[in-house]
Amino acid sequence: MIRLAVRCRAEQAELVLDELLALAPSGVEQTDGEGWTEYAIYGAPSELPELGSLDAASGDGLVEVRSSAVADDWGERWREFHRAVAVGGRIVVRPPWIAAEQAIAELRAHQPHDEGLRADPIDLVIEPAQAFGTGAHPTTRLSLGLLVELAEQGLAAGPLLDLGAGSGVLAIAAAKLGWSPVSAVDREPAAVEASRENAAANEVELTAARLDIRDAPLEARATVVANLTAPLLSELARSLESGICPRVLICSGMLREQADSVAVRFAELGYDELARPELAAWAGLRLELE
Numbered sequence: 524m525i526r527l528a529v530r531c532r533a534e535q536a537e538l539v540l541d542e543l544l545a546l547a548p549s550g551v552e553q554t555d556g557e558g559w560t561e562y563a564i565y566g567a568p569s570e571l572p573e574l575g576s577l578d579a580a581s582g583d584g585l586v587e588v589r590s591s592a593v594a595d596d597w598g599e600r601w602r603e604f605h606r607a608v609a610v611g612g613r614i615v616v617r618p619p620w621i622a623a624e625q626a627i628a629e630l631r632a633h634q635p636h637d638e639g640l641r642a643d644p645i646d647l648v649i650e651p652a653q654a655f656g657t658g659a660h661p662t663t664r665l666s667l668g669l670l671v672e673l674a675e676q677g678l679a680a681g682p683l684l685d686l687g688a689g690s691g692v693l694a695i696a697a698a699k700l701g702w703s704p705v706s707a708v709d710r711e712p713a714a715v716e717a718s719r720e721n722a723a724a725n726e727v728e729l730t731a732a733r734l735d736i737r738d739a740p741l742e743a744r745a746t747v748v749a750n751l752t753a754p755l756l757s758e759l760a761r762s763l764e765s766g767i768c769p770r771v772l773i774c775s776g777m778l779r780e781q782a783d784s785v786a787v788r789f790a791e792l793g794y795d796e797l798a799r800p801e802l803a804a805w806a807g808l809r810l811e812l813e
Contacts, residue, residue, distance in 0.1 A: 528564075670693065756776070
């Protein structure tokens with residue numbers, strides 16, 4: 524078994540991923556570092572795309588392409604890297620092979636006391652093999668934290684749209700926190716299917732559909748969650764110029780140094796910045812119409 528990894532600059536990650544999925548439509552593994560993102564594909568040597576194809580797909584965003592052999596039991600050892608995470612003391616996100624009781628016990632044993640879990644946290648079970656977004660990535664955790672903040676203020680109500688839903692974790696969390704109806708959209712068919720399957724596993728109702736914000740109009744929603752890169756957030760702002768702006772907008776997926784420009788872009792549409800949490804190299808924004 525071979526692991527083929529493509530590393531690119533963080534600001535080029537969305538564009539590189541878009542091209543790589545044409546070569547690996549079943550999905551890729553994502554790892555983020557300071558200023559870079561790495562995507563990895565696993566398979567037998569005969570099943571992997573040629574390095575030249577990856578170079579062409581990655582364009583000028585490419586930093587490095589490398590391959591390495593992995594142990595025959597990689598399918599089992601891979602699970603060790605996916606652990607449960609807690610957000611805001613109220614939500615636990617876990618893979619299906621970790622029981623809810625085990626996840627909560629482990630998190631309580633390792634979390635700082637001032638971030639301890641509530642007595643009865645919301646349980647989210649997400650299959651990480653299906654698509655992107657398991658709850659562990661900083662941008663997902665920032666978005667989840669902002670959803671919890673809104674819920675704590677009694678604002679978890681009305682319709683919500685999750686843009687770039689991935690595995691549907693944000694849409695599912697929103698439904699469990701009180702928003703309804705909830706919609707999840709993504710440009711990748713595998714992500715749409717994963718959102719539907721994860722929603723069923725969590726016994727929540729949501730609609731999932733394929734949509735690219737660069738090509739299709741957005742359906743009006745009182746709250747929109749957009750865990751997208753800075754360039755796509757700019758595209759979102761452009762699409763809202765001639766449409767109905769959501770009352771509340773949660774943005775993540777941007778680097779800390781990009782947050783100012785994103786906030787300014789939405790301020791032009793009348794949005795006030797009410798919160799800007801940061802985690803690792805990433806930032807989130809809670810924006811509301813004036």
